Amino acid sequence: MTETTETQIYKGLAGVTVDTTAISMVNSDTNSLLYRGYPVQELAAKCSFEEVAYLMWHGDLPSKEQLAEFTAFERSHRALADNVKAAIDLLSTSCHPMDVARTAVSVLGANHPKASDSSPEANLEKAMELFAAFPAVVAYDQRRRRGQEIVAPRDDLDYSANFLWMTFGEEAAPEVVEAFNVSMVLYAEHSFNASTFTARVITSTLADLHSAVTGAIGALKGPLHGGANEAVMHTFEEIGIRTDESREDAAARAKAWMEDALAQKKKVMGFGHRVYKNGDSRVPTMKAALDGMIEHFDRPELLGLYSGLETAMDEAKSIKPNLDYPAGPTYHLMGFDTEMFTPLFIAARITGWTAHIMEQAASNSLIRPLSAYNGPEQRQVP
Numbered sequence: 003m004t005e006t007t008e009t010q011i012y013k014g015l016a017g018v019t020v021d022t023t024a025i026s027m028v029n030s031d032t033n034s035l036l037y038r039g040y041p042v043q044e045l046a047a048k049c050s051f052e053e054v055a056y057l058m059w060h061g062d063l064p065s066k067e068q069l070a071e072f073t074a075f076e077r078s079h080r081a082l083a084d085n086v087k088a089a090i091d092l093l094s095t096s097c098h099p100m101d102v103a104r105t106a107v108s109v110l111g112a113n114h115p116k117a118s119d120s121s122p123e124a125n126l127e128k129a130m131e132l133f134a135a136f137p138a139v140v141a142y143d144q145r146r147r148r149g150q151e152i153v154a155p156r157d158d159l160d161y162s163a164n165f166l167w168m169t170f171g172e173e174a175a176p177e178v179v180e181a182f183n184v185s186m187v188l189y190a191e192h193s194f195n196a197s198t199f200t201a202r203v204i205t206s207t208l209a210d211l212h213s214a215v216t217g218a219i220g221a222l223k224g225p226l227h228g229g230a231n232e233a234v235m236h237t238f239e240e241i242g243i244r245t246d247e248s249r250e251d252a253a254a255r256a257k258a259w260m261e262d263a264l265a266q267k268k269k270v271m272g273f274g275h276r277v278y279k280n281g282d283s284r285v286p287t288m289k290a291a292l293d294g295m296i297e298h299f300d301r302p303e304l305l306g307l308y309s310g311l312e313t314a315m316d317e318a319k320s321i322k323p324n325l326d327y328p329a330g331p332t333y334h335l336m337g338f339d340t341e342m343f344t345p346l347f348i349a350a351r352i353t354g355w356t357a358h359i360m361e362q363a364a365s366n367s368l369i370r371p372l373s374a375y376n377g378p379e380q381r382q383v384p
């Protein structure tokens with residue numbers, strides 16, 4: 003907070019409570035995160051991402067029948083419309099996949115027969131459809147960049163298994179599917195973060211759901227927010243990934259890299275958080291998933307890089323990793339191209355964003371804060 007003579011300025015809205023929400027609670031004192039009252043660690047351990055999506059929108063976990071109905075809907079809405087594929091094909095493979103994702107969601111919005119209907123029923127339908135269709139955007143984009151044929155969705159696989167199937171064209175091992183499911187659950191929702199707040203601002207003007215999600219994608223792209231999971235991998239790549247290196251040697255090189263970066267006052271992505279100051283509640287669960295992938299793919303040197311950076315940052319500044327830190331190398335091990343990591347975050351956060359869009363719409367007030375003018379005094383045009 004900065005004080006001017008007349009007005010208190012809350013830069014970055016830090017510490018400002020702007021509304022209520024029943025969707026999630028981030029508690030930095032207890033290092034906990036609840037979705038609709040449930041600890042996120044328990045949801046990650048016991049629930050499919052489909053169940054968590056349902057929870058996000060409806061406030062309660064689904065019964066067996068409700069889950070079956072939702073799952074059938076999701077599986078029948080996975081294929082991409084031809085004009086979405088055509089719009090993606092118009093974009094260069096040198097553009098960022100986040101630009102592709104943003105464009106694809108915009109086209110999906112323009113396609114929608116209820117584009118201008120923001121009733122609770124239409125919004126829920128749009129949210130479920132977007133949830134179901136978005137994985138194909140990521141899969142299609144990664145495959146076209148690799149010059150591979152598109153792989154059609156399979157309705158005998160759950161959300162995570164099908165996501166990996168469409169991206170890689172082969173069935174992933176159960177451990178990989180499980181780790182992917184955990185990452186989706188952990189990324190699903192986090193109260194009034196920058197992208198969710200963006201979605202709520204757009205919704206507050208009575209604009210439609212796809213406009214709000216498209217704007218949220220723009221906010222997520224930046225490296226201070228979702229773009230950090232990609233940036234983490236670039237750090238690993240800059241240090242150098244040497245598959246034949248021992249864990250200890252990799253850790254020593256990473257530690258030296260971090261000490262140098264901090265000496266140069268660099269910001270290292272994947273560390274720090276606006277709300278959590280003693281560590282991100284989601285990191286232990288995501289780190290366990292990363293450990294599992296490191297073991298599954300037998301890549302101990304990545305653990306060396308991970309721990310070397312973490313230790314050096316902790317010793318120098320006591321700043322802890324955020325969720326993007328373990329998520330980045332996990333997605334790398336699964337085989338995703340580095341630039342695809344933030345689109346994966348979108349796939350998960352569509353659930354949280356759309357729940358917030360519906361919550362904002364149900365109790366709306368135009369979001370329009372004030373600013374303190376500090377430009378020139380009034381003057382005459384010469």
Ligand SMILES: CC(=O)SCCNC(=O)CCNC(=O)[C@H](O)C(C)(C)COP(=O)(O)OP(=O)(O)OC[C@H]1O[C@@H](n2cnc3c(N)ncnc32)[C@H](O)[C@@H]1OP(=O)(O)O
Pocket residue numbers: 014225226227228230268269270271272273274275276277319321324325326
């Ligand atoms: C899923 C997510 O979106 S989680 C967030 C992902 N983002 C990142 O990982 C980006 C890197 N981290 C950061 O930039 C920040 O920690 C943020 C933006 C996430 C939160 O930052 P804020 O609450 O605004 O704190 P701020 O950026 O002012 O940092 C406070 C101090 O810690 C330092 N600091 C914070 N994060 C880092 C970092 N990652 N690397 C180095 N120093 C850092 C700042 O330089 C600053 O130091 P100073 O007081 O000496 O100037």
Ligand SMILES: O=C([O-])CC(=O)C(=O)O
Pocket residue numbers: 189191192194195196227276277324325
């Ligand atoms: O809460 C935040 O500011 C960023 C974050 O961790 C998230 O959106 O998951």
